[in-house]
Amino acid sequence: MQKIYYFSESRVSYEPIKWSRLAAITLVVLFLSSLGTMLAGFFGVDPLGLQELRADNISNENKVLRAQLVSLNGKLSEFASVMNRLRSSDDQLRTSVNLPRLSAGVKEVSVGGVKMNTDFGVSPGANSLISGAMKSLAVLQREANLQEHSYSDILTKYRTNQQLFRHIPAIDPIRNGIISDGFGMRFHPILHVYLMHEGIDIEAEVGTHVHATGAGVVDYVGRRGGYGNVVVIDNGFGYSTLFGHLSRPLVKAGQKVTRGQVIALSGDTGLSTGPHLHYEVRKNGVHLNPVDYFFNGSQFNTAKLYAQLAKR
Numbered sequence: 001m002q003k004i005y006y007f008s009e010s011r012v013s014y015e016p017i018k019w020s021r022l023a024a025i026t027l028v029v030l031f032l033s034s035l036g037t038m039l040a041g042f043f044g045v046d047p048l049g050l051q052e053l054r055a056d057n058i059s060n061e062n063k064v065l066r067a068q069l070v071s072l073n074g075k076l077s078e079f080a081s082v083m084n085r086l087r088s089s090d091d092q093l094r095t096s097v098n099l100p101r102l103s104a105g106v107k108e109v110s111v112g113g114v115k116m117n118t119d120f121g122v123s124p125g126a127n128s129l130i131s132g133a134m135k136s137l138a139v140l141q142r143e144a145n146l147q148e149h150s151y152s153d154i155l156t157k158y159r160t161n162q163q164l165f166r167h168i169p170a171i172d173p174i175r176n177g178i179i180s181d182g183f184g185m186r187f188h189p190i191l192h193v194y195l196m197h198e199g200i201d202i203e204a205e206v207g208t209h210v211h212a213t214g215a216g217v218v219d220y221v222g223r224r225g226g227y228g229n230v231v232v233i234d235n236g237f238g239y240s241t242l243f244g245h246l247s248r249p250l251v252k253a254g255q256k257v258t259r260g261q262v263i264a265l266s267g268d269t270g271l272s273t274g275p276h277l278h279y280e281v282r283k284n285g286v287h288l289n290p291v292d293y294f295f296n297g298s299q300f301n302t303a304k305l306y307a308q309l310a311k312r
Helices: 021-042 050-096 104-111 124-167 302-310
Strands: 005-008 013-016 178-181 184-187 194-197 200-203 209-211 216-223 229-236 239-249 262-266 276-283 286-288
Touching: 050 124, 124 229, 216 239, 229 262
Parallel strands: none
Antiparallel strands: 005 013, 178 200, 184 194, 200 276, 209 262, 216 229, 229 239, 239 262, 239 276, 276 286
């Protein structure tokens, strides 16, 4: 066997490497084994069965992944059912706050544009499962965004309605008052001609408490022609109320008032045949029948009030 030398610093000379028989055999075996493994791999031979082991591992992993995808699609279907129930609740909530329901077109646009056939470079079965999951996720995400915006609109409208319900003229201005003359065309008792009566007259002795019929801000206090002493309240949301023939106003212009607050004492001022209160309700400048807004009276017309609210 040919000798191999190394340089020894202690002896300052080249010394031969001494091989034992066992070491030499071990080195030869390792070399031949490595060479054999490389050649086997090159020619597609797997003497140790490593490729088969890897294939088994990949197959097991694929089975687990497929099972997880099937489970995921099942859970997405359950979530889709929940979203369907939320859509039904959304319709009911929008109706309850006088908002129109979301149209079928809006709902369709919110979930459209999702690709159904995408190649993920896997088997057809796995590709179908992944595509189904991706499509379901995209649809659910868009539906969730739509519901989020819808619930925001509902909450905003609900809060607006709470303000509206406080401000809308919704009670009769004199407790248990008797209407002596209604809203509409009438033969004027003093002028003796047919004129539009733009409010109602309520019988009341001089000095009877007159109540604000809705929250608002006093817009005017003073004399106004045949109405005599009046108080005009801006109730907001397009509503205003007028109280005429008063003997004594108890509020000032610019003052905030609440529903039920005493704002004046009834009287007999202006063009009047006797003590009473003249009361008007206007919406965006148009005179309306005040009786339609009497929440606390038997003549309260629910249908007409709701029709007014629905126009907002």
